[in-house]
Amino acid sequence: xxxxxxxxxxxxAAVLIAGCGREVSNxxxxxxxxxxxxxxxxxxxxxxxxxxxxxxxLVFERLYSEIDRDEMRIRYSKEIAxxxxxxxxxxxxIKRTGRLLEMSDDExxxxxxxxxxxxxxxxxxNRVAESHQTEAIQPAMxxxxxxxxxxxxxxxxxx
Numbered sequence: 001x002x003x004x005x006x007x008x009x010x011x012x013a014a015v016l017i018a019g020c021g022r023e024v025s026n027x028x029x030x031x032x033x034x035x036x037x038x039x040x041x042x043x044x045x046x047x048x049x050x051x052x053x054x055x056x057x058l059v060f061e062r063l064y065s066e067i068d069r070d071e072m073r074i075r076y077s078k079e080i081a082x083x084x085x086x087x088x089x090x091x092x093x094i095k096r097t098g099r100l101l102e103m104s105d106d107e108x109x110x111x112x113x114x115x116x117x118x119x120x121x122x123x124x125x126n127r128v129a130e131s132h133q134t135e136a137i138q139p140a141m142x143x144x145x146x147x148x149x150x151x152x153x154x155x156x157x158x159x
Contacts, residue, residue, distance in 0.1 A: 077132045084126035091119045114151040121147055
């Protein structure tokens with residue numbers, strides 16, 4: 001209900017702003033008879049302009065902010081998707097490296113299993129980021145980092 005009211009107000013404001021603020025040539029308008037008296041609209045035009053400006057600010061300021069936030073979310077999603085694609089290439093290297101490292105068969109099995117899980121989580125992150133599901137990006141990143149941390153806990157050398 002509130003959204004439809006805001007939409008109605010926004011449309012009304014846009015129509016009024018476009019209609020009152022638009023300059024047109026005299027050839028575009030029907031000719032009015034001149035009786036020597038200023039029109040009421042003309043007398044109130046400064047008040048109308050001020051009121052329309054206030055309405056425009058009230059209605060569209062929030063809208064512009066939402067549009068800006070949406071654009072930022074899309075850029076953020078694209079950056080995450082690019083990072084996830086890069087990570088997919090790194091995971092292939094991790095898998096190859098895991099096959100070459102000196103470790104027991106059980107350790108190798110765990111390492112490669114974690115690499116597979118990392119690859120799966122990276123694909124999920126890429127999918128949600130490419131489709132701009134911003135609310136799903138953070139949980140996907142958290143799961144991916146969790147896999148990284150489990151692997152590092154088991155296999156990263158402590159310096």
